[in-house]
Amino acid sequence: MSREGLAGMDRKTELKALQAALRAEHAAVYGYGVVGGRIGDERRAEARTAYDAHRARRDALRRTVRTLGAEPEPSAAAYALPFPVPDSAAAVRLAAELEDRVAGVYSDLVRATEGARRGTAAESLREAAVRAARWRGGSVAFPGLTERSRTSGDEAGATSPGA
Numbered sequence: 307m308s309r310e311g312l313a314g315m316d317r318k319t320e321l322k323a324l325q326a327a328l329r330a331e332h333a334a335v336y337g338y339g340v341v342g343g344r345i346g347d348e349r350r351a352e353a354r355t356a357y358d359a360h361r362a363r364r365d366a367l368r369r370t371v372r373t374l375g376a377e378p379e380p381s382a383a384a385y386a387l388p389f390p391v392p393d394s395a396a397a398v399r400l401a402a403e404l405e406d407r408v409a410g411v412y413s414d415l416v417r418a419t420e421g422a423r424r425g426t427a428a429e430s431l432r433e434a435a436v437r438a439a440r441w442r443g444g445s446v447a448f449p450g451l452t453e454r455s456r457t458s459g460d461e462a463g464a465t466s467p468g469a
Contacts, residue, residue, distance in 0.1 A: 323418035332381035405438035
């Protein structure tokens with residue numbers, strides 16, 4: 307295959323991974339809306355900070371997709387949750403799950419990108435892993451990889467924070 311053909315395939319792979327990350331961020335923003343409505347006062351500021359971080363990442367991904375000449379995937383009107391969230395304890399579990407799923411998608415984006423975009427994806431993966439550890443009260447050995455094996459084929463909650 308020609309060098310141009312390989313570059314085109316790499317660009318398609320990168321764009322696909324960027325769109326998957328965008329879908330995951332849409333789902334995380336939605337999910338944090340639920341978390342914020344159920345979380346106790348003692349962790350409300352933490353939930354708000356995470357919500358704002360995911361909105362910022364979502365907006366940056368939209369700009370990146372447009373820069374590459376594609377149309378950013380829109381958010382869904384609603385997303386299925388992985389379990390009922392009737393109280394603060396469930397909201398904390400949901401927040402950890404959202405971060406795990408986002409970390410999985412960013413691990414794919416790290417693999418699919420180069421240069422500055424890879425650095426940004428790695429930073430996003432790290433931030434999601436740190437937030438997941440804070441919500442959970444502990445960490446996992448390889449953030450983003452465990453989540454990918456658990457949700458194989460699901461794009462780490464890109465279509466829903468819990469499906």
